[in-house]
Amino acid sequence: MVKIVNKDIERKEVRQIEGKNPIVEALKSDVNIEKIMIANGRRESGAQELFELAKEKKIKVQMVDRKKLDFMSKTGTHQGVIAIASEYEYTDLADILDMAFEKGEKPFLVILDKITDPHNFGAIIRTVNACGAHGIIIPKNRSVDISPVAVKASAGAIEYTPICKVTNLTQTIKDLKKVGLWIAGADIEGKKYFNNDFKGPIAIVIGNEGEGISRLVKEECDFLISIPMYGNIESLNASVATGIILSEAARQRTNSNI
Known part of the structure; x- marks a missing residue:
């Protein structure tokens, strides 16, 4: 069998995960999440699952002003929650x-x-x-x-x-x-x-x-x-x-x- 090798490729890229469902899936997988920022008041509006998963994995949760998330957001639809994750690693x-x-x-x-x-x-x-x-x-x-x-x-x-x-x-x-x-x-x-x-x-x-x-x-x-x-x-x-x-x-x- 011919061996396939990728040369001169950047393996990793920094990423920011936005929105409840993408972050929940990241928490359920093996992604290394450094911290999760949640807009003040978001706990009462459907973020309980995030809190529970973050607590289970001992991930820092930071309550912040929603304007901070608006400023950070790359998608414009962060839904009041943004996670800072480890770099994305491509697969050979x-x-x-x-x-x-x-x-x-x-x-x-x-x-x-x-x-x-x-x-x-x-x-x-x-x-x-x-x-x-x-x-x-x-x-x-x-x-x-x-x-x-x-x-x-x-x-x-x-x-x-x-x-x-x-x-x-x-x-x-x-x-x-x-x-x-x-x-x-x-x-x-x-x-x-x-x-x-x-x-x-x-x-x-x-x-x-x-x-x-x-x-x-x-x-x-x-x-x-x-x-x-x-x-x-x-x-x-x-x-x-x-x-x-x-x-x-x-x-x-x-x-x-x-």
């Missing part, structure tokens, strides 16, 4: 593949090419987790990063979804093909997505909704898939397209007991 691609094999499953990955909107990214992370995919691959350049907006949009799914950042996306695709994965690129020129076989080891490439996947990435794909459009619009939001394609892949893989 080899480790993601190993996780799939350890489960006795064939790898099921999503590759994001030039996705730059953090809301889209967060929604895709949530979909990837819901559909049982093993992880996400993003490029180092010209790509969205982990941010408070993406974290909040993922609704906690980021804590359970491995993400790998690579220097060269086309080389990574070549490496994946060498270890037996098929690469399917979402493209208007492709065959209708539901007429394709997603049951084996596969990575699905999703591109920017305006430009699609890049030429070099497209050339490395084994086959192209498309979503037929029956109305007046010609394209879909990247996260919506991901949801449609991944739900079909998950259906096929579940029915095949993979």
Whole structure:
């Protein structure tokens, strides 16, 4: 088997988690949270679960003026609570593949090419987790990063979804093909997505909704898939397209007991 190694990648990024549900999921996972700041009066309006989980994990809870949270917020919708967490740590691609094999499953990955909107990214992370995919691959350049907006949009799914950042996306695709994965690129020129076989080891490439996947990435794909459009619009939001394609892949893989 070919060993896949990521070179020259920043493994960690500082993050701020905003909103009750994302913070609750972070508390339930292995994320190292340094402290939680809650707006004065928030205890009486639905933050009791946060207090209990924080107490259980011995995490400092600080009551602050809501204006402080408004100033700190990156999302504009902090819901009266912000957590300062340890740096986000990306996962090595080899480790993601190993996780799939350890489960006795064939790898099921999503590759994001030039996705730059953090809301889209967060929604895709949530979909990837819901559909049982093993992880996400993003490029180092010209790509969205982990941010408070993406974290909040993922609704906690980021804590359970491995993400790998690579220097060269086309080389990574070549490496994946060498270890037996098929690469399917979402493209208007492709065959209708539901007429394709997603049951084996596969990575699905999703591109920017305006430009699609890049030429070099497209050339490395084994086959192209498309979503037929029956109305007046010609394209879909990247996260919506991901949801449609991944739900079909998950259906096929579940029915095949993979």
